[in-house]
Amino acid sequence: MESTLLKVPARNEKEAKQASSEACNELYFEMENLCIYNTDFLHTECVGENSIDLVITSPPYNVDIRYNSFDDKIPYDAYLDFTREWLTKTYSLVKDDGRLCLNIPLDKNKGGQQSVYADFVSIAANRVKLPFHHCVE
Numbered sequence: 001m002e003s004t005l006l007k008v009p010a011r012n013e014k015e016a017k018q019a020s021s022e023a024c025n026e027l028y029f030e031m032e033n034l035c036i037y038n039t040d041f042l043h044t045e046c047v048g049e050n051s052i053d054l055v056i057t058s059p060p061y062n063v064d065i066r067y068n069s070f071d072d073k074i075p076y077d078a079y080l081d082f083t084r085e086w087l088t089k090t091y092s093l094v095k096d097d098g099r100l101c102l103n104i105p106l107d108k109n110k111g112g113q114q115s116v117y118a119d120f121v122s123i124a125a126n127r128v129k130l131p132f133h134h135c136v137e
């Protein structure tokens, strides 16, 4: 199972304790108003829908980086399917007025030239219905 640290600020101590005790054995660390989960983002149920103000992430770029268990060299179509899957999950977790800050390359050459940024924006806007705001270079 691939894992990463999801840093989720709980709104208060009660919420933090509730999150740690409810059906979630993926809690890695908790302190007052902070819970850190070490888990597979695609499959975790530790984070409630419509509960997140801000997601900041740097997803895999599919450029053959040697991660422990994530295959970073898959066909580009499969990579875009994976992208749609985690963007859809992200959209379900963020609040209606929440935000996603995404760190991705504009394009890539390794493993074949692809316009990564354009493809992400297209998936976000057309498939996941995530409204796009702007790009910071």
Ligand SMILES: C[S@@+](CC[C@H](N)C(=O)[O-])C[C@H]1O[C@@H](n2cnc3c(N)ncnc32)[C@H](O)[C@@H]1O
Binding pocket: 002, 003, 004, 039, 040, 041, 042, 058, 059, 060, 061, 067, 068, 070
């Ligand atoms: C481009 S790297 C991010 C690197 C990070 N910005 C850093 O500076 O360390 C992408 C990360 O996503 C992780 N990852 C891939 N699939 C995942 C999943 N389903 N759940 C959680 N993390 C995942 C990979 O293991 C990798 O660490």
